[in-house]
Amino acid sequence: MIKVVLIGSGNVSHHLIEAFAKSKKVEVTQVFSRQKDAVTHLLDSNKITDDYNNLAQADLYIIAVSDDAIAKVLSQLPFENRLVVHTSGSVALDALDKKNRKGSFYPLQTFSKNKTVNFSQIPICLESENETDFELLEKVAQSISDTVFKINSEQRKALHVSAVFVNNFVNHLYQMGNEICEANKVPFEILKPLILETANKVMSLSPKEAQTGPAIRNDMQTIASHIAFLLDENQNNIYKTLTQSIQNNGKKL
Amino acid sequence: MIKVVLIGSGNVSHHLIEAFAKSKKVEVTQVFSRQKDAVTHLLDSNKITDDYNNLAQADLYIIAVSDDAIAKVLSQLPFENRLVVHTSGSVALDALDKKNRKGSFYPLQTFSKNKTVNFSQIPICLESENETDFELLEKVAQSISDTVFKINSEQRKALHVSAVFVNNFVNHLYQMGNEICEANKVPFEILKPLILETANKVMSLSPKEAQTGPAIRNDMQTIASHIAFLLDENQNNIYKTLTQSIQNNGKKL
Numbered sequence: 468m469i470k471v472v473l474i475g476s477g478n479v480s481h482h483l484i485e486a487f488a489k490s491k492k493v494e495v496t497q498v499f500s501r502q503k504d505a506v507t508h509l510l511d512s513n514k515i516t517d518d519y520n521n522l523a524q525a526d527l528y529i530i531a532v533s534d535d536a537i538a539k540v541l542s543q544l545p546f547e548n549r550l551v552v553h554t555s556g557s558v559a560l561d562a563l564d565k566k567n568r569k570g571s572f573y574p575l576q577t578f579s580k581n582k583t584v585n586f587s588q589i590p591i592c593l594e595s596e597n598e599t600d601f602e603l604l605e606k607v608a609q610s611i612s613d614t615v616f617k618i619n620s621e622q623r624k625a626l627h628v629s630a631v632f633v634n635n636f637v638n639h640l641y642q643m644g645n646e647i648c649e650a651n652k653v654p655f656e657i658l659k660p661l662i663l664e665t666a667n668k669v670m671s672l673s674p675k676e677a678q679t680g681p682a683i684r685n686d687m688q689t690i691a692s693h694i695a696f697l698l699d700e701n702q703n704n705i706y707k708t709l710t711q712s713i714q715n716n717g718k719k720l
Numbered sequence: 721m722i723k724v725v726l727i728g729s730g731n732v733s734h735h736l737i738e739a740f741a742k743s744k745k746v747e748v749t750q751v752f753s754r755q756k757d758a759v760t761h762l763l764d765s766n767k768i769t770d771d772y773n774n775l776a777q778a779d780l781y782i783i784a785v786s787d788d789a790i791a792k793v794l795s796q797l798p799f800e801n802r803l804v805v806h807t808s809g810s811v812a813l814d815a816l817d818k819k820n821r822k823g824s825f826y827p828l829q830t831f832s833k834n835k836t837v838n839f840s841q842i843p844i845c846l847e848s849e850n851e852t853d854f855e856l857l858e859k860v861a862q863s864i865s866d867t868v869f870k871i872n873s874e875q876r877k878a879l880h881v882s883a884v885f886v887n888n889f890v891n892h893l894y895q896m897g898n899e900i901c902e903a904n905k906v907p908f909e910i911l912k913p914l915i916l917e918t919a920n921k922v923m924s925l926s927p928k929e930a931q932t933g934p935a936i937r938n939d940m941q942t943i944a945s946h947i948a949f950l951l952d953e954n955q956n957n958i959y960k961t962l963t964q965s966i967q968n969n970g971k972k973l
Binding site: 534535557575576577579582584588589590592614616618621622624625626627628629630631632633634635636637638639640641642643644645647648650651652653654656657658659660661662663664665666667668669670671672673674675677678679680681682683686688689692693696697701704705706708709712713715716 | 787788810828829830832835837841842843845867869871874875877878879880881882883884885886887888889890891892893894895896897898900901903904905906907909910911912913914915916917918919920921922923924925926927928930931932933934935936939941942945946949950954957958959961962965966968969
């Protein structure tokens with residue numbers, strides 16, 4: 468069994484503990500959590516520590532904490548030259564402490580505490596400083612996911628920025644749709660099949676092929692009537708900005 | 721059987737012909753198509769006409785043509801006082817010719833010619849000028865869909881604008897994500913599970929509850945590094961605009 472220690476007790480750590488529990492090749496030997504209570508429902512209490520000096524020996528340490536806490540965690544590790552990876556999309560390897568062998572183990576998905584995820588469907592992006600470490604990371608990742616990618620720090624940053632567009636920003640547009648419905652006493656429910664189909668479409672078509680609507684059709688009459696309809700300044704501004712962007716994009720070869 | 725004549729041969733008409741073919745209560749008596757070939761694979765050629773003077777007697781005429789062609793079609797109908805509806809999200813009833821009894825039959829979904837849809841899952845929004853006509857529209861809609869709503873012209877406009885946000889604009893953000901991936905030699909495939917989960921999340925959580933990412937966390941360091949990363953002026957501008965909007969929205973009560 469490959470021995471893994473998880474550091475952190477947030478959403479990513481929770482889901483990793485659950486995923487590894489089903490793996491036959493990887494064992495979570497220990498979880499470091501400042502709040503021990505946060506993970507007691509997921510594993511034996513003797514496997515939980517809140518003291519860096521009690522960290523167990525392991526093949527791999529996975530730091531699953533917020534981006535700005537990663538450097539601090541690394542500096543507090545009381546050992547050297549072990550394989551230590553983080554789960555962040557945006558922290559480059561060369562920005563980190565050299566005391567240990569570094570790597571990245573980035574599951575690209577949005578995690579919520581109360582929503583179970585099927586980890587086998589989640590892409591995991593791996594990076595390490597040497598080939599031997601990469602092989603270990605690959606074994607660990609493949610034990611829980613069907614899609615594992617080798618991704619360097621620059622590519623990972625591009626993925627993270629793209630994820631902000633297709634997740635954070637998309638969800639914000641859902642919210643604007645919701646607000647427009649509420650203001651006009653229409654149930655948001657009516658839009659849900661459209662939301663699902665919009666996502667499903669780009670599973671088989673490219674987003675460029677899937678683009679529809681008044682902006683790409685240059686239907687100036689409908690666009691003008693929508694702009695007149697949107698009295699909220701922010702909604703109005705975003706409507707104009709994205710319409711313009713679709714129209715300019717449509718002109719590109 | 722309720723007799724329906726469809727006018728138009730685009731995506732919406734195609735999908736309606738297929739959906740009504742499975743209905744036991746509604747029969748498509750005839751389709752008007754300027755290009756007869758466009759629908760010959762879907763019904764008998766003796767049921768297709770390209771001449772308004774040959775339009776058959778029916779309980780309901782559904783005009784499924786582009787928004788700006790609706791008024792012209794209505795003016796060419798050689799009869800009066802029959803029930804004639806359109807399938808547009810944005811054309812208000814009072815903007816239309818009074819010669820016939822007007823209504824709206826608006827299936828809220830994105831249609832592509834080569835992608836089959838399950839019509840039972842598509843919300844249909846209905847409007848008519850009187851109660852008897854509404855009852856007929858309701859029977860027709862319920863024969864193909866499980867979710868039928870009474871929606872007036874103003875509400876329909878709000879829905880249509882919302883649909884632009886959650887479909888057209890969302891798809892454009894998918895495209896920007898795709899472009900960022902391509903420019904950095906990362907497969908867009910990696911983002912697909914995230915795209916699906918983002919849509920799935922708002923089936924059970926409100927978009928406000930589902931919001932994650934650097935903007936809502938006020939993670940200024942990550943935001944600054946993303947802005948520095950985005951050299952494309954349009955991508956950079958949209959990143960800033962939507963980040964600002966999420967942050968302002970987070971401050972609202």
